[in-house]
Amino acid sequence: MxxxxxxxxxxxxxxxxxxxxxxxxxxxxxxxxxxxxxxxFWTDSGTAQTGAFSSGTLDITVNGQLAGQANNGGSTTIASLALGNMVPGESVAGSFPVANAGTVPLTYTLTGTGSGGLAVTNGLQYSVTFGATAANTGSAANGNRTGTCGAVTPTDANTTLLTTAPSTFATNRALAVGASDTVCIIARLNSNAPNALQTLGGTASFLFDSKQVGA
Known part of the structure; x- marks a missing residue:
């Protein structure tokens, strides 16, 4: 069991x-x-964004005028560069600032062209100085009006501005942003001007042709 x-x-x-x-x-x-x-599965991501881009401006002014893109290629008158009833050997000087009012550095070339009866050989002659202020002395009564740019005095070797081709006074002068040049110009009636130039008049145009640095 x-x-x-x-x-x-x-x-x-x-x-x-x-x-x-x-x-x-x-x-x-x-x-x-x-x-x-x-x-x-956990995930994550990140995005990198760029800063803002903008183009600069190239803007040269003459005697405080012609600012802004709307005045590109414009002209202004230097009233001090004028003299009437000139006799051989008399001269007048005028100075004014040329400035970089843009946002990029630039260089400029200065050329001059004449027009009228005095803008021919043995007529009006011009000299250009940078960094000097104009001064004028003498009187029409004495026939000895004289314009100077600092220590520079006009001579018969000064440039005659022709109507057919421009004369070059400066090439690729640099102007940083906000910088300026004082340009002094002397206009003189050649001391050997012939009688044929009596009663004639003339004018001159000075072109400040600017471009960006490196162009």
Missing amino acids: RTPRTSTRRRRRSGRTRAIISLGAVAVLATGLSVKGTFA
Whole structure:
């Protein structure tokens, strides 16, 4: 009678053991499923933007005039550079600023062209000085009116402005932004002017042709 009881207990223990093993297998399978699930990946991004771009302006002014792009290629009159009833050897001087009113550095070339009866050989002659202020002395009554630019005095070697081609007085003079040149011009009636020049008149045009540095 004892032997059957022992056999039943063993069978019960074996059943419990199988149940535990079975649960362990389920746990392993569950863990495998969690490994194969979908993960959320964090992301981030950044953007680099440039600063603002703008073009500069090239703007040369003469005697405080002709500022702005609307006056590009414009002209102004230097009233002090005029003298009537001149006799041979008399002269007049006028000075004025030429400035860079733009936002980029520039260089300029100065040329002159004459017009009228005195703007021919043995007529009006011109000299240009930079950095000097004009001074005028003498009187029409004495026929000795004289214009000077600092220590510079006019001579017969001064330039005659022709109507056919411009004469060059300066090439590629540099002006930084906000900088200026004082330009002094002397106009003189040649001391050897012939009688044929009596009663004649003339004018001159001085062109300040600017461009950006490096052009």
